[in-house]
Amino acid sequence: xxxxxxxxxxxxxxxxxxxxxxxxxxTNAEGKVELDFWTFWGSETRRPMIEKxxxxxxxxxxxxxVKHTYVPWGDIWTKNLAAIAAGDPPDVIxxxxxxxxxxxxxxxxxDMSKWVDDDLKDSFYPHLWDAVTYKDKAYALxxxxxxxxxxxxxxxxxxxxxxxxxxxxxxxxxxxxxxxLTVKNADGGYEQVxxxxxxxxxxxxxxxINADDGKGLMEGGEPTINTPAKKEAIQWMYDWKxxxxxxxxxxxxxxxxxxxxxxxxxxxxAMWAEIGTFYKQLEEFGGxxxxxxxxxxxxxxxxxxxxxxxxxxxxxxxxAKNPEASMKFIKxxxxxxxxxxxxxxxxxxxxxxxxxxxxxxxxxGKGAEIFQKSMESLEYTYLSITPPEYPEYENLVNxxxxxxxxxxxxxxxxxxxxxxxxxxxxx
Amino acid sequence: xxxxxxxxxxxxxxxxxxGFLGLTLGPLLFSLVTSxxxxxxxxxxxxxxxxxxxxxxxxDPLFWTSLYNTVYxxxxxxxxxxxxxVIVAMLLNQKMKGIKIFRTIYYxxxxxxxxxxxxxxxxxxxxxxxxxxxxxxxxGIDGPAWLFEPEWTKPALVMMKxxxxxxxxxxxxxxxxxxxxxMYEAAELDxxxxxxxFFHITLPMxxxxxxxxxxxxxxxxxQIFQEAYVxxxxxxxxxxxxxxxxxxxMWNNAFEIFNMGYASAMAWVLFIxxxxxxxxxxxxxxxxxxxxxxxxx
Numbered sequence: 001x002x003x004x005x006x007x008x009x010x011x012x013x014x015x016x017x018x019x020x021x022x023x024x025x026x027t028n029a030e031g032k033v034e035l036d037f038w039t040f041w042g043s044e045t046r047r048p049m050i051e052k053x054x055x056x057x058x059x060x061x062x063x064x065x066v067k068h069t070y071v072p073w074g075d076i077w078t079k080n081l082a083a084i085a086a087g088d089p090p091d092v093i094x095x096x097x098x099x100x101x102x103x104x105x106x107x108x109x110x111d112m113s114k115w116v117d118d119d120l121k122d123s124f125y126p127h128l129w130d131a132v133t134y135k136d137k138a139y140a141l142x143x144x145x146x147x148x149x150x151x152x153x154x155x156x157x158x159x160x161x162x163x164x165x166x167x168x169x170x171x172x173x174x175x176x177x178x179x180x181l182t183v184k185n186a187d188g189g190y191e192q193v194x195x196x197x198x199x200x201x202x203x204x205x206x207x208x209i210n211a212d213d214g215k216g217l218m219e220g221g222e223p224t225i226n227t228p229a230k231k232e233a234i235q236w237m238y239d240w241k242x243x244x245x246x247x248x249x250x251x252x253x254x255x256x257x258x259x260x261x262x263x264x265x266x267x268x269x270a271m272w273a274e275i276g277t278f279y280k281q282l283e284e285f286g287g288x289x290x291x292x293x294x295x296x297x298x299x300x301x302x303x304x305x306x307x308x309x310x311x312x313x314x315x316x317x318x319x320a321k322n323p324e325a326s327m328k329f330i331k332x333x334x335x336x337x338x339x340x341x342x343x344x345x346x347x348x349x350x351x352x353x354x355x356x357x358x359x360x361x362x363x364x365g366k367g368a369e370i371f372q373k374s375m376e377s378l379e380y381t382y383l384s385i386t387p388p389e390y391p392e393y394e395n396l397v398n399x400x401x402x403x404x405x406x407x408x409x410x411x412x413x414x415x416x417x418x419x420x421x422x423x424x425x426x427x
Numbered sequence: 428x429x430x431x432x433x434x435x436x437x438x439x440x441x442x443x444x445x446g447f448l449g450l451t452l453g454p455l456l457f458s459l460v461t462s463x464x465x466x467x468x469x470x471x472x473x474x475x476x477x478x479x480x481x482x483x484x485x486x487d488p489l490f491w492t493s494l495y496n497t498v499y500x501x502x503x504x505x506x507x508x509x510x511x512x513v514i515v516a517m518l519l520n521q522k523m524k525g526i527k528i529f530r531t532i533y534y535x536x537x538x539x540x541x542x543x544x545x546x547x548x549x550x551x552x553x554x555x556x557x558x559x560x561x562x563x564x565x566x567g568i569d570g571p572a573w574l575f576e577p578e579w580t581k582p583a584l585v586m587m588k589x590x591x592x593x594x595x596x597x598x599x600x601x602x603x604x605x606x607x608x609x610m611y612e613a614a615e616l617d618x619x620x621x622x623x624x625f626f627h628i629t630l631p632m633x634x635x636x637x638x639x640x641x642x643x644x645x646x647x648x649x650q651i652f653q654e655a656y657v658x659x660x661x662x663x664x665x666x667x668x669x670x671x672x673x674x675x676x677m678w679n680n681a682f683e684i685f686n687m688g689y690a691s692a693m694a695w696v697l698f699i700x701x702x703x704x705x706x707x708x709x710x711x712x713x714x715x716x717x718x719x720x721x722x723x724x
Binding site: 102402 | 467575664
């Protein structure tokens with residue numbers, strides 16, 4: 001009888017071990033190195049693009065074959081960490097630029113510094129390069145980035161008697177223009193709102209950075225939240241909200257979420273902050289909407305038109321089998337040719353400076369105008385980097401700002417409390 | 428002979444045992460160990476003693492916010508849904524034409540699945556065009572911006588939960604129909620009206636199911652997560668963190684910033700809270716639950 005038990009157990013063990021045994025190295029039958037490349041680009045527009053880039057790379061040389069694995073946005077980084085823990089990570093992955101330092105400090109990415117020289121470093125925008133380095137070593141190469149700009153409705157400008165070629169350049173002008181562009185309807189609601197600082201893609205944190213002349217909520221790895229300029233930014237938003245009526249603001253926000261059409265395209269809001277890829281949406285759904293694009297207004301005449309941005313990087317997860325081959329592929333993806341292709345077709349801002357220049361030469365019409373503007377905006381774009389010591393700071397700050405904007409506590413109290421809470425959360 | 432039978436027995440239940448050890452008990456113990464470390468999914472797993480627990484109770488303001496939000500939700504949603512289910516079941520426990528159609532209608536919401544329902548409710552609760560506020564406006568009430576005002580977000584969710592009392596209703600309906608007719612007849616002979624019959628016959632007879640329903644729905648309510656994750660901007664906990672529930676905070680720690688040690692500690696604290704509450708439920712149940720067949724020990 002025991003024999004039976006033995007056989008059953010042996011069978012189970014065999015099944016279990018079969019599950020865990022992977023090939024020891026990544027070379028395939030033809031002696032080429034095989035790389036597994038994880039992205040979350042599965043959409044109709046992006047998937048063919050990344051696959052074309054991969055195909056071009058595979059055809060360009062005969063040592064490395066890259067295979068694309070699509071992992072949905074919600075899963076990709078969790079799965080990546082699980083795979084790193086299991087010792088079988090992908091060879092290359094696209095990841096968030098704001099958290100490279102966290103992964104570097106947790107030993108989750110390979111150090112690239114031995115393959116990096118000054119030429120490579122100088123081919124990227126400096127603020128992106130800062131984001132991918134930790135303790136003077138590079139842990140990723142930047143791939144794309146973005147920057148928020150102000151899209152404005154030229155027809156609405158004309159109707160309000162404003163010059164459609166002169167977008168607002170300062171906070172003062174923004175408010176003045178918005179007042180002129182705001183139209184009430186018969187029953188007390190709004191036919192059109194000129195602008196409201198907490199809608200669109202440029203909200204509380206962004207305006208705080210804009211007000212503080214490009215200084216973030218975290219500087220040098222330490223919280224800098226309750227500065228006078230940042231308090232002023234929230235106060236400014238609070239006053240604006242009171243003027244429009246907080247109920248009206250909430251109601252409209254709720255409706256934006258339910259409507260099929262974007263509030264800027266439908267003419268509900270005359271000025272709207274978005275990233276460059278908004279152009280694709282305007283092109284597809286905007287009809288004959290006559291619009292312009294500008295850099296975000298500056299705090300006053302003496303400060304710069306600070307915007308904010310994010311982006312994605314290419315990195316090699318810790319424990320990848322062929323880091324050198326992975327690096328070759330990453331270099332290709334971040335080099336001029338691939339970057340130009342990606343930027344031109346996708347309207348993402350790209351990390352490579354030379355490629356950005358080429359794109360502006362290749363584009364024409366509205367696309368060129370927007371891309372040109374985004375390059376201007378990139379000069380003063382702040383990239384919020386999550387410091388490893390305070391991974392949660394946004395979750396602590398946001399509810400207090402909400403409370404301040406809802407008038408529950410004063411702006412002063414809210415930001416002082418936020419500063420204190422974040423300081424206490426150091427890990 | 429009996430040894431041989433035992434071995435065969437174990438072989439037959441082996442799939443379950445392996446599943447239990449590998450997929451339930453193993454991870455459970457792992458998370459207990461993890462809760463005393465700074466585990467972050469990849470390399471590090473240093474023993475840190477009670478640091479995670481200390482941080483939770485003394486340094487993390489969001490822990491208290493999330494616990495408050497969750498307890499608030501449990502305190503309001505459990506009694507309301509239970510009472511709602513009993514009342515609906517009572518109304519549907521009548522003999523009249525077409526009652527089956529009504530039973531089906533009231534049960535329908537319980538069939539619809541999660542995320543789609545949340546999206547539906549986001550439309551219903553929309554401040555100026557939503558159905559809820561439109562109906563309130565007929566009575567001259569200016570409805571709030573449900574999901575956007577911190578004071579109204581949790582009541583909105585409790586109200587949403589009321590919509591799906593159909594599941595509990597079905598249980599109550601079944602047990603109500605099992606109450607012996609003789610009791611009602613005897614009560615009628617003594618001149619009892621329908622309210623008296625409900626409080627003195629129906630309600631005591633269905634207390635075991637009420638008890639079961641309360642225990643399971645308390646546990647379920649503590650686990651509230653998806654509603655907040657789906658119905659708030661980028662799943663961050665709603666305005667002023669008014670929808671940051673315990674599990675959402677735990678999830679953020681585990682899968683947003685990969686602080687698994689802390690998240691595991693949170694999970695164990697929740698487990699202990701729910702254990703204590705369930706224990707109290709059982710203790711208190713002796714005072715109000717009636718078992719027809721005598722003491723159920």
